Amino acid sequence: MVYYLLNIRFWGVVMKRSNRLVILTDFFLEYPRKHIQLPYFVSLCETTKSSISEDLDIINDVFQKQGMGYLQRTTGASGGVKYIPEYSHKKSMQFIDELKNKLEDPARILPGGYLYMSDLLGDPTIVREIGRVFASAFSKMDIDVIVTVATKGIPLAYAVASFLNVPVVIARRDPKVTEGSSVSINYVSGSSRKIQTMVLPKRSLEEGANVCIIDDFMKAGGTITGMVNLLAEFDAHVQAIGVLVEADDEEEERVVNSYTSLVKITNVDIRHHNIEIQAGNYVENHIN
Amino acid sequence: MVYYLLNIRFWGVVMKRSNRLVILTDFFLEYPRKHIQLPYFVSLCETTKSSISEDLDIINDVFQKQGMGYLQRTTGASGGVKYIPEYSHKKSMQFIDELKNKLEDPARILPGGYLYMSDLLGDPTIVREIGRVFASAFSKMDIDVIVTVATKGIPLAYAVASFLNVPVVIARRDPKVTEGSSVSINYVSGSSRKIQTMVLPKRSLEEGANVCIIDDFMKAGGTITGMVNLLAEFDAHVQAIGVLVEADDEEEERVVNSYTSLVKITNVDIRHHNIEIQAGNYVENHIN
Known part of the structure; x- marks a missing residue:
């Protein structure tokens, strides 16, 4: 987990969606079933909550179509997201x-x-x-x-x-x-x-x-x-x-x-x- | 490997870059050091070779900036790409x-x-x-x-x-x-x-x-x-x-x-x- 935040400074500017998708996909595959609050990703990718939310929709869609599981999202104060790996x-x-x-x-x-x-x-x-x-x-x-x-x-x-x-x-x-x-x-x-x-x-x-x-x-x-x-x-x-x-x-x-x-x-x-x-x-x- | 080609039919239409990036990132992380010829990805994602090539540039860039390795590309008849996982x-x-x-x-x-x-x-x-x-x-x-x-x-x-x-x-x-x-x-x-x-x-x-x-x-x-x-x-x-x-x-x-x-x-x-x-x-x- 901690290794992730480390490299942010390299990016300097706001990250593009294409970069975020690679980073987030890697993150979910590396840490299955780990509950993450959205602000973590917002700071990881230096972007807005709504952009992250759209990224998660894309990733969830691909994961499901590929038969490799889904992103479980919860709302509320401690809400967030978790990747549940489930083979079709x-x-x-x-x-x-x-x-x-x-x-x-x-x-x-x-x-x-x-x-x-x-x-x-x-x-x-x-x-x-x-x-x-x-x-x-x-x-x-x-x-x-x-x-x-x-x-x-x-x-x-x-x-x-x-x-x-x-x-x-x-x-x-x-x-x-x-x-x-x-x-x-x-x-x-x-x-x-x-x-x-x-x-x-x-x-x-x-x-x-x-x-x-x-x-x-x-x-x-x-x-x-x-x-x-x-x-x-x-x-x-x-x-x-x-x-x-x-x-x-x-x-x-x-x-x-x-x-x-x-x-x-x-x-x-x-x-x-x-x-x-x-x-x-x-x-x-x-x-x- | 074989599990990958299986789900293509679900997509139906040509895949967007955002979808391709999630699929390719997952692929590389799942099969490190596996030599893949570009036509495999072209057919996997139903797209063109130049689009895949751009996708690989994006992924390689993110992998390197994140300190998690790089994509090794080779040209020629049997050329292709391989993900080399190397921690910074x-x-x-x-x-x-x-x-x-x-x-x-x-x-x-x-x-x-x-x-x-x-x-x-x-x-x-x-x-x-x-x-x-x-x-x-x-x-x-x-x-x-x-x-x-x-x-x-x-x-x-x-x-x-x-x-x-x-x-x-x-x-x-x-x-x-x-x-x-x-x-x-x-x-x-x-x-x-x-x-x-x-x-x-x-x-x-x-x-x-x-x-x-x-x-x-x-x-x-x-x-x-x-x-x-x-x-x-x-x-x-x-x-x-x-x-x-x-x-x-x-x-x-x-x-x-x-x-x-x-x-x-x-x-x-x-x-x-x-x-x-x-x-x-x-x-x-x-x-x-």
Whole structure:
């Protein structure tokens, strides 16, 4: 925020609309969901309130037509504007389709029937899109913080957090001396059936926080359940659970019921080198 | 990229400059360092090449005046434009100063003289700024991929990667069955003096890649050395090493010499509840 006001002096004269539009567009994309009072922009751009108001109309119009969200304006003494990034259903669907196609590549099959996904999770553009799609689904919810567990869910959690303008808290499988006192629980991982530990530093989460859990993968749901139980120790309210990929577990019933997935692995046939992927429940729940 | 062309039909008529500026600004910020030929924008905005060219002049002018980088244009048959995000020295310095002030808060002191930093590393806006500052420092280098080791360096690695438009590869301290065959090394961690293991999936990195290493913290440099040795197994060329925080280690000499740090912890006085933080070598090396 503070970096913005810094460069005003360079302009010297009153800024033209074309310049203001570039500056304001950049500002909204950089600070989604940040409430800004109009006088801030008036001073940022050295112009009048009515000019800024017209600029906002133009930007809002383009954002909406591009299916990338809208500017939420409020009137009154503390009124202002906030950019709410929300992907249109069409864009979300298109992205999920693309993800499906990428995951269906048989070269992804690893010994044991696992799928190699590190290339997709290592691509910052794809990760950002995943974040945008989840943030669109959870846009109307009251979320204070994103929680994930190390390691692979971390980039996704930050991507969602950046669009929702909230912090990220990372549970670990091993306590770190550099985080102070912590709360830990034991849980049974669904896929490996092993007893594992999950730890959250005491300082990292306020009591009673509204939480969104994000992870990359869910089978039986043991890890997610572990997170839910750990969060209960902080009296947190789990408002939403988002998993990138869910997979059917024939042997075990799923222990988590209320979640949002982008894609679902329905079959991995090692012998015939074939993977079947469907759209996740995101499509039924959020696109209609 | 593909999401962009999707919504053109909504516009119907030829787009006005004001609309184009919002669309193009968004595009550049969303896809930094992506080379785009002008005909793409001509069709995206249903306008003429000369209009797009004027739009780019306006955007380039604003980006430069705001200290947020520039549009790099190339002429000729495959010519086009690319947004190079580069923070001005003033903005980088201002951010490093702010970081210093935040870290000097005595409430951060943990038993053992460690500093609590998870709140800063959990803030997506701060993480993004750190990424932007590193990306500015490494902007002229030839980097194919960012490598980090789990856990805390991960968000920083993605932030740098997003501005350099390259993928992220994460080394782990435990091999995961879901990543296929891997290369591992043992190394001695500087701070704990324990022998540890670091693993990188074979599939994750091409041989001979140009690599930038990113991590959150460096004391003696054991972990970074471990990464350098592991990367040598892939014949990778380490072009740059970026650490957010470095700390003096009185007992041991640093084993890594060529690195860029944003801040440096010079003293943690547990008894008097005092922390001393200086700007890192970023300031000497990249701001002059």
